Amino acid sequence: MAANFSMGSIVSKFRSEYTVIVKTGDHQGAGTDANIYVLLVNADGKRSQEIHLDVKWQNDFQAGSTNEFPVRNLADFGDIAELELWRTKRSADKWYVEWIKVKGRNKEYVFPMHRWIKPEIKMKFQEHDSVLPQFDRFPQQRKQELEEKRKTYAFAPAGDGLPSQVKEFPDTESFSNDYEWGIVTGAIKDKLDGTIIGLTSGRWDSLDDLGNVYKGSYPVPKGKHRWRSDIEFGKQRLVDCNPGVIQLCTHIPENFGVTNEMLGDLLEGLTIESAIEKKRLFIVDYKLLKDLPTTDPMKTVCSPLALFYLQNDAKLMPVAIQLFQDKSDDNPVFLSSDHEYTWMFAKMWFNNADASYHQSASHLGMTHLVMESIVAATHSYLSPSHPLFRLMASHFLYLIAINKLAIESLVNEGGWVDRTMAIGRTGMFEIVKRRFKTWRMDIDGNFPKELESRGVSDPDVLPNYHFRDDGLLMWHAISEYVDEVVHKCYDTSEKISQDHELQGWRKALSSPVTDGGCNIQGVPGDGSFKNPKEIAETVTSIVFTSSVMHAAVNFGQYDNYGFPPHYPASIEGQPPKNKDPKTEDDILEALPDKQATLDVMEVTKLLSEKGTNGLGDFEVDYQFDPISTEAVQKFRDGLKNHGKTINERNNDRYEKYTYLHPTEIPNAISI
Secondary structure (H helix, E strand, O other): HHHHHHHHHHHHHHHOOEEEEEEEEEOOOOOOOOEEEEEEEEEOEEEEEEEEEEOOOOOOOOOOEEEEEOOOOOOOOOOOOEEEEEOOOOOOOEEEEEEEEOOOOOEEEEEEEEHHHHHHEEEEOOOOOOOOOHHOHHHHHHHHHHHHHHHOEEHHHHHOOOOOOEOOOOOOOOOOHHHHHHHHHHHHHHHHHHHHHHOOOOOOOOOHHHHHOOOOOOOOOOOHHHHOOOHHHHHHHHHHHHHHHEEEEOOOOOOOOOOOHHHHHHHOOOOHHHHHHHEEEEEEEEEHHHHOOOOOOOOOOOOOHHHHHHHOOEEEEEEEEEEEOEEEEEEEEOOOOOOOOHHHHHHHHEEEEEEHHHHHHHHHHHHHHHHHHHHHHHHHOOOOOOHHHHHHHHHHHHHHHHHHHHHHOOOOOOOOHHOOOOOOOHHHHHHHHHHHOEEOOOOOHHHHHHHHHHOOOOOOOOOOOHHHHHHHHHHHHHHHHHHHHHHHHHOHHHHHHHHHHHHHHHHHHHHHHHHHOOOOEHHHHHHOOOOOOHHHHHHHHHHHHHHHHHHHHHHHHHHHOOOOOOOOOOOOOOOOOOOOOOHHHHHHOOOOHHHHHHHHHHHHHHHHOOOEEEEEOOOOOOOHHHHHHHHHHHHHHHHHHHHHHHHHHHOOOOOOOOOOOOOHOOOOOOO
16 A cells, blocks of 8 residues: 555645735725635636635735735646635725735636725636727626726816816725825924924025025035026926916017017027017917916916026026016016116016916816826726736826825915915916816827927027926837837727727717716827727826826925926016016015925925836836737837937936936826
């Protein structure tokens, strides 16, 4: 009897043919103590026994953990095509799974999930879980899951004319434990430093007094050394936190009172007409801010026009500023040749308007809020198994969570915006409404076309526009990546027309809010997607806005807002109505008090800090199918090359522009 049991047969009996590896998501409440079971199905439809995933000495399935489980008695099972997963019920217990991998002797099978697993419901997954709905082996499960997600991500406008937001915060959208802790501890540290700085209250005694606050965790913002300079004022339009507004001047608006006689030698001997003909004049026109309501009716926000001239030495110089839209005797055109402090004062009031537009439209409205409406629609109409959902999901990370935090802590009634910005939340939301009404995905959301619409796409026309030059590298990298996935997924027109999830998503993006849509104008395709190009343009716009565009308008905030004379969020008093000479005392009286300055420093410093990975280095991997993994690798290789190009450009630039270096661009709007 004993002779029948060799050591080899004993080892074979207990050897693990497969290993099941489970990654539990890093969300609050994502872990579970329930009993977890899987069942494997091979390519021939053969089913394994039920496999209880448990290691006695381990505390399995904790949030953020990865656990391995050896599986025996599956010799010669063959290729694994499907996996079934279920769990027992525990009181008030939830479980979020990122993925399950089954590792054999010669091959690894990946089943990405990214789902909350409900108790006592058996879920079935295909390998890679990336499939168009018409080819899904489990259509009823997919349909039911999407119906439930539509309830979870139900969305509606937060107010009349505003982009849509989720009605209730979904559990899946919470910060990871590590990221949330970093935000909280960072804010507390800054607050403690701020308490030390702000022991004294009141107004600033001098500009030197203001300069003394920069210590501890508050470095000297770049604006402290730039605020007096016209050269730096011109560069603000090109490379600082609101670089997407300036446009080529093709004519002087009738309401802009600038004349050739005024400008004199400021155009290097050219007339306005010849400067326009030579494409040397540029303009910023904030007519959108006209008659803007504010939370505090005593606060005034200008609606300025400003003219910039490109000198022979390629420096962009401000030459004229009119602070309000309508010509009048008490609305003069301020000139760079005016009295030093009078001109500084005009630039400060212009920058206050620019900052108001920046925070409301460029930043909050057209990245954070527009993207939340798109994220909610994507979750509602594209299954987690859809290839396009898997492509975009990495670029949605923490967006809804950071929006919730911002609305509750910054834009709330009496909150940071009301305390520190001239517009207050009333003016901020009004700007968002006005801009959202005109924003188009096929122009404003398409970077090359947006540059063309402002007449600034040609480097020979507007040199040193690093936002454009580096942004185009990123746009083309994202576009090539998206194109590859889209064209391989939709290699026939029938796959597009028969994809009901895709077409439902397209309809939701563009439909009026009264029909349950996002009311986004200019979504490519005339009512429906008909070719891969329309799909790719839409997805590219979403990925670019979520990553590159947000980085461009977000990470320069502290260097601009951190020194109030350079980029004031609020100004005390009223805009000048004449050109009477000003003094440094007038500048000081217009600055916000010490506490308001500190509040601005604290928040803009926090918002300017990057806490997530660079573009293409995804915090959470959603794509494991061969088409996507190949495209992702090409994307990453391309980004590395573009990063080298930007490094080389920065070697030749007067000052490095790093906001759109791929390692500095987060994948998503996570701060």
